[in-house]
Amino acid sequence: MGKVLVLNQDYSALSICTAPKAFLLVYMNKAELLAESPDSYLRTVRDRYPMPVVIRLHRYIHLPYRGVVLTRHNIFKRDRNRCQYCGTHEHLTLDHVLPKSRGGQTSWDNLSTACKRCNSKKGDLTPEEAGMPLLQRPFRPSFLMFIRDCTDLAPAEWQPYLGVKSRVYH
Template sequence: MSQKVLVLNQDYSALTICSMPKAFLLVYLNKAELIAESTSEKLHSIHQTFPYPSVIRLNRYVYFPYKGVVLSRQNIFKRDGNQCQYCGSGDHLTLDHVIPKSRQGRTSWDNLITACKYCNSKKGHMTPEEAGMRLLRQPFKPSFVMFLRNFSGILNQQWLPFVGSKTEPIY
């Protein structure tokens, strides 16, 4: 029962991902409707069988003023695939400011990357160009839907009509 469920707002926009028990409860209490269900699993009680939710839609619109991805260490690691953006290593990971803080580099999505301890100390207080190091990928701020789709670690095929495929751009 560790499967996750995509929750859509009343206007069918992706809102969040929740646990299956919470999604089932929302549907059972008529606070949400079932949009897509698992074809391979069912929920059973003593007397009834219920569909196993995969996508649900809330019956009331939920105003969600900030629909962005929180800047955190774990989210930077997810965005960068848990690998150093200089050498590709997955060991001893830290965060690195592309433009060092000592040179007024900001703590932002566009300036933070995942780096291993070796590359981070080799770069030191220099820019990657000054240190003779190349970035594997430029840092960027992911959109909320992009983060749900690409970096949450969960992508159910039934979610694709609502969050798009990994190759589709997000506007």
């Protein structure tokens, strides 16, 4: 089943859920259907219903700051599954831009995707010392930016609610 973008009452992106969960929220009048799939439906024995793609909650949900969890998988997504030194998509690992042995932290701003070859070549040096410039400096993605730019989930129907794509490369 497809994924559905859930918007808060003010149209800000809140989360992603499954189509059956979104349908249930709409059916129970807790949300409204803003966009539906043109060629997919949810079926019961007697009826068929539009497959939700975007819903908006009727009640505003107050959430504290929502950041993207720092995981290996999310760093690979942020870096589009490519080595930030040579651009390959194969044999990927994580690299501490400033090596841990030299005080580098395990953080969004210091972790980058690297292939095994480049990671080994860089070793215990900084990119500058190794003569290996990064394609993109590491950064902490916002929740909205992560949904918009770093996932394969975002169908065209989500774009009006996620804003214009703008990716900053350093």
